Amino acid sequence: xxxxxxxxxxxxxxxxxxxxxxxxxxxxxxxxxxxxxxxxxxxxxxxxxxxxxxxxxxxxxxxxxxxxxxxxxxxxxxxxxxxxxxxxxxxxxxxxxxxxxxxxxxxxxxxxxxxxxxxxxxxxxxxxxxxxxxxxxxxxxxxxxxxxxxxxxxxxxxxxxxxxxxxxxxxxxxxxxxxxxxxxxxxxxxxxxxxxxxxxxxxxxxxxxxxxxxxxxxxxxxxxxxxxxxxxxxxxxxxxxxxxxxxxxxxxxxxxxxxxxxxxxxxxxxxxxxxxxxxxxxxxxxxxxxxxxxxxxxxxx
Amino acid sequence: xxxxxxxxxxxxxxxxxxxxxxxxxxxxxxxxxxxxxxxxxxxxxxxxxxxxxxxxxxxxxxxxxxxxxxxxxxxxxxxxxxxxxxxxxxxxxxxxxxxxxxxxxxxxxxxxxxxxxxxxxxxxxxxxxxxxxxxxxxxxxxxxxxxxxxxxxxxxxxxxxxxxxxxxxxxxxxxxxxxxxxxxxxxxxxxxxxxxxxxxxxxxxxxxxxxxxxxxxxxxxxxxxxxxxxxxxxxxxxxxxxxxxxxxxxxxxxxxxxxxx
Numbered sequence: 001x002x003x004x005x006x007x008x009x010x011x012x013x014x015x016x017x018x019x020x021x022x023x024x025x026x027x028x029x030x031x032x033x034x035x036x037x038x039x040x041x042x043x044x045x046x047x048x049x050x051x052x053x054x055x056x057x058x059x060x061x062x063x064x065x066x067x068x069x070x071x072x073x074x075x076x077x078x079x080x081x082x083x084x085x086x087x088x089x090x091x092x093x094x095x096x097x098x099x100x101x102x103x104x105x106x107x108x109x110x111x112x113x114x115x116x117x118x119x120x121x122x123x124x125x126x127x128x129x130x131x132x133x134x135x136x137x138x139x140x141x142x143x144x145x146x147x148x149x150x151x152x153x154x155x156x157x158x159x160x161x162x163x164x165x166x167x168x169x170x171x172x173x174x175x176x177x178x179x180x181x182x183x184x185x186x187x188x189x190x191x192x193x194x195x196x197x198x199x200x201x202x203x204x205x206x207x208x209x210x211x212x213x214x215x216x217x218x219x220x221x222x223x224x225x226x227x228x229x230x231x232x233x234x235x236x237x238x239x240x241x242x243x244x245x246x247x248x249x250x251x252x253x254x255x256x257x258x259x260x261x262x263x264x265x266x267x268x269x270x271x272x273x274x275x276x277x278x279x280x281x282x283x284x285x286x287x288x289x290x291x292x293x294x295x296x297x298x299x300x301x
Numbered sequence: 302x303x304x305x306x307x308x309x310x311x312x313x314x315x316x317x318x319x320x321x322x323x324x325x326x327x328x329x330x331x332x333x334x335x336x337x338x339x340x341x342x343x344x345x346x347x348x349x350x351x352x353x354x355x356x357x358x359x360x361x362x363x364x365x366x367x368x369x370x371x372x373x374x375x376x377x378x379x380x381x382x383x384x385x386x387x388x389x390x391x392x393x394x395x396x397x398x399x400x401x402x403x404x405x406x407x408x409x410x411x412x413x414x415x416x417x418x419x420x421x422x423x424x425x426x427x428x429x430x431x432x433x434x435x436x437x438x439x440x441x442x443x444x445x446x447x448x449x450x451x452x453x454x455x456x457x458x459x460x461x462x463x464x465x466x467x468x469x470x471x472x473x474x475x476x477x478x479x480x481x482x483x484x485x486x487x488x489x490x491x492x493x494x495x496x497x498x499x500x501x502x503x504x505x506x507x508x509x510x511x512x513x514x515x516x517x518x519x520x521x522x523x524x525x526x527x528x529x530x531x532x533x534x535x536x537x538x539x540x541x542x543x544x545x546x547x548x549x550x551x552x553x554x555x556x557x558x559x560x561x562x
Contacts, residue, residue: 011562050403050561070406078404084397088325097324100317101405 001026001153001184002047007056009042009208016042018208020056024201026152029175029185031195031202031216033291035300039208040188041081044155047186048073061152074102077146081157083138085130091141092117092126095148102149112148119174120144136167143174153184160194172197192287206295216287224285224293225249225261229268232257233278247271254297261285305554309410318402318415319422322388326423337423338430341376345369345431348496360498362527366440370523371495373431373450374457378515380427381458382486384420385465386478392416393469399560409561413553417462417545424458425451435526442528450525457518460541463548464514470555489515494523514544 002024009017017039024030032040045051047058049069058065061075086094095116099109117123120140125133133141139159146154159175160168175198179185189195195202196216203213212219229248231239240258244251247268248260262268265282272280326333345368353364360367392398399412432450434440441447468481492506493499493515499507510516517537524531531537 048404070408073404073406080400080404082397084401086321086398086401087396088328093324097317097321098401098405100320101402101407103314103317103406 001028001061002030002186003057003059004047005057007043007046007058008054009039009046009051010054016208017046017053020205020208020210022203022210024184024186026184027179027182028200029179029187029198031199032186032188032205033190033192033195033202034188034205035190035295037300038205038295040205041157043205044078044157044186044188047155048076048078074149075152077149077151077154079139079142079146079154079156079159081161083142085138085141085145087130090127090129091122091133094130094141095145098145099148104149109148112150116144116147119147119177121170134167136163136170139163139167139171140174143171147178151183153186154178156185156187158189159187160189160191168194192291196287204291204294211294212290219290220285220287223290226263226285227261227265228283228285228289229260229262229265229272230257230281230283231260231272231278232280235275235277239272239275239278243271243275259289261289302551302554302558305557306550307554309414309550309553310408311414312411314407314411315415315418318407318412319419321398322392322415322419323422334426334430337376337380337427338434341372341379341427341431342434345372345434360523363440365438366526367498367523368496369431369435369438369440370526371519373428373435373454373526374493374515374518374522375490375495376431377424377428377454377457378461378486378489378518381420381424381461382465382481384423385416385462385469386472386481387475389416389420389466389469390472390475390478393556393560394472403560409557410553413466413549413556417459417466417549420462420465421455421458424462425455428454428457441526446525446528446530450522453518453521453525456521456538456541456545457514460514460518460545460548463545463552465548466552467548467555470552470559489513492516494519514541517541 002022004020004022007017007020008015020043032043034040046053047060047065049066049072052066060072063072063075065072086097089097092113095113096109099112114123117126120143122137122141122144125137130138143159160171163171172194175185187195187198199216201213201215203210205211212223236256236258240251240253244258244260248262250261252259260268269280269282272278349365349368353368356364402412403409429451432447435447468478472478492502492510493513494510495515499510499516502510517540521531521534521537
C-alpha cells in the first residue's frame, strides 16, 4: 500500500529525513514514532506530495508521488496534527464542503454524511458550529472528514494529542473499527501506549532515520529486559554504587531515579527490602523503555 | 522565490474553493452588502454634494458624476483588496483552511485561483452597487455604455485581487497589511484621479500616475459613465490584466514557499 525507499529531505544543510525506507501492507496499522523534530510530520508531507523530496521514491496506493500526487491523494484521508476544521461552517457543512474538494457530487456527499456523523458520534450535533464542540468532538469530526471520500489509506498525525482519556479511547475505538474494516493506517504519535494498542508494526524515527522497526511486542522482547524496577528515595547514590551493579542486568540513573532493567525482578526487590529508606515501582517493561533506550533521554525542542 | 516560480496550472478544480467562500458569505450576505455599499456611498454623496456645490464642472462633468465614476473603480479596488488581504489571510494563516484543502486532491494553484475568482466576485458586487446608485441618480450619459462598466469592474477586481495575494503571501500578521494600504492603496487613491483630475498634479506625479493600475481602471470607467468610448482601451485592459496576472503568478510562488516547503 505504501512503499518508500531512500527518502531524503534537506532544508539548507539540515537533513530532516535521511534515506527513509518504509513498507506498509494493505490493511496494516503502521506507527511512526519519534521525538519532536525526528522528521515524522515532514515524512507525512512528503508522502502526500505536498513537498518534494531531494532523493528517494514513494509509491502510495500504487501511484508514484510526487509525480502524481493529486491522484494519490484521492486515495488518502488525512487527520492533521492541528485541527483545521472550517470554523465558518457547521459540523454537517464541514463534511459537505470537504467532499467537494474531492470532486464529489451533491448526491454522493449527501448519501455519505449520515454514516460519517454516526461514525463520529456527532449525529445530534450535525448543525452545531465548530466553536461549540469539545476537543474530542473536533478530533472525531476531523477523522470523519478524512473519510468522506472513502479512502483506502489514512494518515493520522498525532490524532490524540491534547485529548482527555475518555476522548482518546473514543478515537481509538473509531480507529479499530477502521482497521477491522480493512483500512490501511499510518499513524504518528509520541504516546507509546497508543502505538502499542493500535499498531501492528511500527518504526521509531530519530534524526530522520529509522532506528528500529517491528511489531511492538517483538521490539520490547528484543530490545529490553522483561521488567523494570524504578528506585528512588534517600540513600539512592550509595545503593546504586554498592548494589545496583550486582542485582540489575542494566541500570541508569535519571535525575533522582534509578531505572533497573532485569529479568529477575524478585532478586532486585529482595535486595531493596534491606534498604527500607528506598521506595520502588516494579512494572513490566514497555515500548516507552525501548523508545528511551534507542532515542536517549535528552529533551528535544 | 525564483525556485518556486513557474506557470500556474489552471483548472476548474478552483470551483469548490470559490463555492466554500460563497457559502460562508451567503450566511452574512445582507450586512456584507450594506457594508460594501455604505462606505463608498457616504464619501461619494457627501463629497459629491458638499464639495460639488462649490465647484464648477470638473473634467467636463458635474463633480458628483466625476466622483461617482472614480468611486466605481475605487470601491472595486477596495473590495478585492480587503478580500485577499484580511479574509484570505484568515483562511490561510489563522483558520488553516488552505492546509485542509491541500490535503485533498487540490493544488495551491487551485486554491489561489479560487480566492482570486472569489475576490473578483466580491468586486463585482461592490462595483455593481455603486453602478446601481449611478443609475438611480441618473448620473450617466448613455445607459448602454454603462453596461460595459460591469466587465471593467471584474477586470479591476482581478487586478487588485492578484496584487493583494502577493501581500497575503508575505505577511506575518494582519498588521503588515497597513503598509500596503499606506504605501500603495492610499497614494493610488490620491494619484489616480478618484477625487480630482490627474491633470491637476505636477508633471512628475502625472508620469507616476500613468503607471498605476487604478489610473487605468478610472480611464476606462469614467468615459463609460459619461457616455463616451474610452481611449486606448487595449492598453488599459492589458495593463490591468498584467498587474493581476503577474500578481497571481508571484503570489503563487511566494505562497508555495510559505506553505509547501
